[in-house]
Amino acid sequence: MSNDAPATLGAASDLAGAAASALTSLTGAQPDGVWSAPGRVNLIGEHTDYNDGLVLPFAIERRTWCALRTRDDRTVRVYSTFSDEVHELSLDAIEQAEFAGWSAYVFGVIWALHERGVDLAGRLGVDLAIASDVPTGAGLSSSAAIECAVATALNETWQLGLDSGALALACQRAENVAVGAPTGIMDQTASLRGAEGHAVLLDCQSLVSELVPLPLAREGLTLLVIDTHVTHAHATGGYGARRRSCEAGAEAMGVPSLRALTEDDLPAAQDALDDETFRRVRHVITENARVIETAEVLREHGPRAIGDLLLASHASMRDDFEISVPELDLAVETAMAHGAIGARMTGGGFGGSAIALIPVERLAEASDAVVAAFSEAGFTAPTTFTVTPSAGPRRDS
Numbered sequence: 001m002s003n004d005a006p007a008t009l010g011a012a013s014d015l016a017g018a019a020a021s022a023l024t025s026l027t028g029a030q031p032d033g034v035w036s037a038p039g040r041v042n043l044i045g046e047h048t049d050y051n052d053g054l055v056l057p058f059a060i061e062r063r064t065w066c067a068l069r070t071r072d073d074r075t076v077r078v079y080s081t082f083s084d085e086v087h088e089l090s091l092d093a094i095e096q097a098e099f100a101g102w103s104a105y106v107f108g109v110i111w112a113l114h115e116r117g118v119d120l121a122g123r124l125g126v127d128l129a130i131a132s133d134v135p136t137g138a139g140l141s142s143s144a145a146i147e148c149a150v151a152t153a154l155n156e157t158w159q160l161g162l163d164s165g166a167l168a169l170a171c172q173r174a175e176n177v178a179v180g181a182p183t184g185i186m187d188q189t190a191s192l193r194g195a196e197g198h199a200v201l202l203d204c205q206s207l208v209s210e211l212v213p214l215p216l217a218r219e220g221l222t223l224l225v226i227d228t229h230v231t232h233a234h235a236t237g238g239y240g241a242r243r244r245s246c247e248a249g250a251e252a253m254g255v256p257s258l259r260a261l262t263e264d265d266l267p268a269a270q271d272a273l274d275d276e277t278f279r280r281v282r283h284v285i286t287e288n289a290r291v292i293e294t295a296e297v298l299r300e301h302g303p304r305a306i307g308d309l310l311l312a313s314h315a316s317m318r319d320d321f322e323i324s325v326p327e328l329d330l331a332v333e334t335a336m337a338h339g340a341i342g343a344r345m346t347g348g349g350f351g352g353s354a355i356a357l358i359p360v361e362r363l364a365e366a367s368d369a370v371v372a373a374f375s376e377a378g379f380t381a382p383t384t385f386t387v388t389p390s391a392g393p394r395r396d397s
């Protein structure tokens with residue numbers, strides 16, 4: 001929404017149809033099927049996933065669709081509604097393939113399935129066409145949505161019988177190796193295990209997850225996303241640096257990952273680590289505790305009671321982990337001054353989006369105030385829209 005009314009999304013069938021039409025324009029034939037998978041918002045639990053920690057994301061109604069048609073040779077072709085290019089690869093060349101551009105998300109999934117033991121030898125190639133309404137660069141996991149839509153389509157078409165955990169690991173591997181972004185397992189799991197009206201409490205060590213009710217509408221709440229348009233690129237820069245700090249902190253503390261530490265270990269960590277590494281470690285330790293508490297509070301008291309935890313998470317990312325930017329801080333502060341119950345930046349940081357939990361009747365006011373504050377500060381105008389905890393992957397036709 002730009003300023004005063006919640007954005008409405010195109011009907012899902014529009015984009016399922018757009019993916020199907022793109023495939024038909026490529027092949028001259030109807031797809032065998034259209035599958036889709038959602039983007040995600042992380043409610044809380046940031047930079048904890050690659051530390052074997054805890055996260056609490058939810059799938060959103062913005063999705064990526066993948067139309068698929070089986071070929072009679074070994075070629076895979078990828079097309080989309082957002083580019084004129086057709087990318088092509090032979091299944092026989094998947095091991096030597098060099099990935100570049102957005103098709104890396106698609107070919108990377110096939111490569112990762114192969115690496116994880118899927119025998120591609122006797123399989124036929126496919127034509128794929130992608131359509132999406134998950135905004136890119138906004139911290140809403142547009143990349144995981146592509147990976148998970150493609151993986152879901154191939155899992156059914158090739159009758160792989162893989163469960164959501166195996167698919168998530170393959171999609172993460174595609175992101176890490178084919179795309180080159182050293183990210184954790186949260187985004188793919190949120191996309192693959194999301195459910196309407198729920199957040200996904202995921203233990204990134206065991207990969208065990210459970211659904212936690214997040215009944216926003218019933219409680220008269222809505223969740224506003226404020227996309228700052230400050231771009232982040234996780235394949236480079238700060239994300240990897242934070243990951244390395246966490247690994248260095250764990251090594252210095254003599255544990256396999258920061259998951260092994262609790263708030264009781266903070267005094268010893270402060271003695272053992274330099275100030276910067278200590279603050280990175282403190283963020284991860286306290287964030288894991290906040291995830292557990294948020295899930296408990298949601299179950300016992302509902303979403304109106306989690307505001308302080310969201311705010312504490314933001315402060316920790318701003319001050320200890322140092323991954324916020326002035327635009328994200330302004331979004332959080334302004335939303336809070338205009339009726340939000342809680343707010344925080346979401347995703348990897350250094351840009352992307354903030355989220356604000358807001359009573360429905362204050363939504364327009366808060367959104368307008370954020371847009372006005374950005375204008376006053378001389379920042380690029382943000383895009384604001386609401387999201388709802390939504391379903392995971394599915395076959396659409």
Ligand code: GLA
Pocket residue numbers: 042045046047048049050183184185186187234347348349
């Ligand atoms: C990005 C990564 C995730 C996670 C978050 C930070 O979204 O893809 O794996 O690390 O950043 O919580």
